[in-house]
Amino acid sequence: MVKMSVGEKYVSKNKDPLIVDFPYSILYKHTFGEVSPFFVGLKNKRLLGTVCRNREKHKNGKDLLFLPPRADCPECMAEVTEWVDLTDADIRIYTFTTAYFAGETFLDRIPYTLINIDVQGYDNSYSKLTSTLVINEPGEINIGLKDIRIGMKIKPKFKDVPLEKVDASTLYFVPAEK
Amino acid sequence: MGNRVAMIAGGMTQFAKARKDSTQEELVMEAARMALFENDLKIDPLDVKKMIDGTIVSYFSDHFERQLLFGAIIRDYLGFNPIQSARIEGGGATGGLGLKAGYEMVKSGDASVVMVIGFEKMSEVSTSKGNEFIALASDTDFDFPVGGYYSAYYAAMATRYMYEFGITEKQMAKVAVKNRNNAQYNFFAQTNSKNPYATKSTSGFITIYDVLNSPMIATPLKRLDCCLMSDGAAVAILAEESIAKELTDRPVIIEGVGNGTDTMRPADRPTTVGGLIKDDLLLPHEKAEWYEDMVYPGLHSFRAGRKAAKMAYKMAGITNPLEQIDVVELHDAYTSSELQTYEDLGLAKYGEGGKLIDSAPFDDEKGVFKEINPKLANRVHVNPSGGLLGCMHAVGATGIMQAVSVMWQIQGKIEKFYGSDKLQVKNAKRGLAHSHAGTGSDVTVFVLGRGW
Numbered sequence A: 001m002v003k004m005s006v007g008e009k010y011v012s013k014n015k016d017p018l019i020v021d022f023p024y025s026i027l028y029k030h031t032f033g034e035v036s037p038f039f040v041g042l043k044n045k046r047l048l049g050t051v052c053r054n055r056e057k058h059k060n061g062k063d064l065l066f067l068p069p070r071a072d073c074p075e076c077m078a079e080v081t082e083w084v085d086l087t088d089a090d091i092r093i094y095t096f097t098t099a100y101f102a103g104e105t106f107l108d109r110i111p112y113t114l115i116n117i118d119v120q121g122y123d124n125s126y127s128k129l130t131s132t133l134v135i136n137e138p139g140e141i142n143i144g145l146k147d148i149r150i151g152m153k154i155k156p157k158f159k160d161v162p163l164e165k166v167d168a169s170t171l172y173f174v175p176a177e178k
Numbered sequence B: 001m002g003n004r005v006a007m008i009a010g011g012m013t014q015f016a017k018a019r020k021d022s023t024q025e026e027l028v029m030e031a032a033r034m035a036l037f038e039n040d041l042k043i044d045p046l047d048v049k050k051m052i053d054g055t056i057v058s059y060f061s062d063h064f065e066r067q068l069l070f071g072a073i074i075r076d077y078l079g080f081n082p083i084q085s086a087r088i089e090g091g092g093a094t095g096g097l098g099l100k101a102g103y104e105m106v107k108s109g110d111a112s113v114v115m116v117i118g119f120e121k122m123s124e125v126s127t128s129k130g131n132e133f134i135a136l137a138s139d140t141d142f143d144f145p146v147g148g149y150y151s152a153y154y155a156a157m158a159t160r161y162m163y164e165f166g167i168t169e170k171q172m173a174k175v176a177v178k179n180r181n182n183a184q185y186n187f188f189a190q191t192n193s194k195n196p197y198a199t200k201s202t203s204g205f206i207t208i209y210d211v212l213n214s215p216m217i218a219t220p221l222k223r224l225d226c227c228l229m230s231d232g233a234a235v236a237i238l239a240e241e242s243i244a245k246e247l248t249d250r251p252v253i254i255e256g257v258g259n260g261t262d263t264m265r266p267a268d269r270p271t272t273v274g275g276l277i278k279d280d281l282l283l284p285h286e287k288a289e290w291y292e293d294m295v296y297p298g299l300h301s302f303r304a305g306r307k308a309a310k311m312a313y314k315m316a317g318i319t320n321p322l323e324q325i326d327v328v329e330l331h332d333a334y335t336s337s338e339l340q341t342y343e344d345l346g347l348a349k350y351g352e353g354g355k356l357i358d359s360a361p362f363d364d365e366k367g368v369f370k371e372i373n374p375k376l377a378n379r380v381h382v383n384p385s386g387g388l389l390g391c392m393h394a395v396g397a398t399g400i401m402q403a404v405s406v407m408w409q410i411q412g413k414i415e416k417f418y419g420s421d422k423l424q425v426k427n428a429k430r431g432l433a434h435s436h437a438g439t440g441s442d443v444t445v446f447v448l449g450r451g452w
Ligand SMILES: [Zn+2]
Pocket: A052, A053, A054, A057, A058, A064, A073, A074, A075, A076, A077, A078
């Protein structure tokens, strides 16, 4: 016996809807506020994070490194004013994925590898910044997609862009070991 | 027990990649009409409608249709002015949060009967633009500009999940097989070939080989590991218990409600050793020694899901979910996240989500489960509707579709609505509906139980 869903009588009879075009575009004038030094740092080829040292007030009892940077500590509510330069720090891959599909803006870049980073020497609870890994940069260590692994050593690199075009994608990483 | 709140009725549209035949408000009417007219209410549906003294309108994105204040259009179209209403938004958990808001309206006494209305129409922009709109629900200063989008965020989490616990791509693929093949018996499902709006080329039964050989989206997630994008609507009607009993013979009681949260950016998820215990997230059936050395939540677990489950279980008196819950509808945005969610809900030990899917008899040669809607751990059914992988993900409607599906399971009405009794869990007394946003930024859990 063929069963029917009550849904069958709700199926639309309309076979001829009118479909028209609605274009829509916007330019945002966006501020990076008090973490602007991070983005100015990228322009100057430096990787900067902020640190809150009120460790006795933090849940894990440790200094907290913020990367993405924060101007305020979510745990002790203090203003965070100390910037640390991590350009030459020991940085590893915490996790990664290679993307073969993307949102419209990034379709021309596929395949590309997204990573979360792991800065050695700090608790990494607030500092696993999302970035990209470039594996075939001329003049740098080149590896295959299959060689990318958790724990692998990487180093920051910076695109040359005018200050008004700087964003998080100005920063990227390359392998620092095979 | 005070004034408990019950679910009494639900409705949903046929889900599809594109429902060009109808506007959003017309789709919502389809679901609302079904909720009022098809749920065996004991009095005239239009008299029930007159008793509704609050609505919640839940939809995720203002971008998909370029329409702000959509709630006003919906209320008008359904004829609910001038009664109280609010729009609720919380990413992928919009539907669950909408239900929670409706529950609170009744629980507080501000309303006695509430219609919760969820919808999304995602087809008016291209799929890649749609992915971008969804990606705007991630951090647009730091994560989106580097090429971030949701499948990639989940993929990076899946990479870490596999690394931490030894989960395999095959275990993940099994989730897609289970949910997608369930959907073939749910008339509303987007991938059901019998759905008149289905895209035939992307419908029908699948095997584990189809999943493993489908195009790579973001390693390790392949096309069939990723949820659908849909047009559609879902509606639930909630009522104060004594009124609910006047309106239906089969009220389904909301026994437990929970909600948890976590950071927007995966980057900021704590990696605390023993974090689960420090955050007081141990469930009654778990032992502290299991998790004392485990980093938590890291990028492998959804702390918000555990928090929501713990809260809902406490309210509902659940001390061992696997023993006390018959059917679960959970937010399987990705096959990996269904496995992760088993652990957050306490259906499996952390790290053993893969073992739970492996517990169901599987035909390795054919690459399918030996039965449709298999029992996990010989006990619980997960996502009989087909979930987000097989049925739909019309964001604002999703959590409501799943809760209504659990209600119909408990009421024994699956055959009537899905058009097949194959997915009816026999003698289902208690169910769980889970709704989840972002990379786990917002999660709700409802425990629903038989109220007659
Ligand atoms: Zn602090």
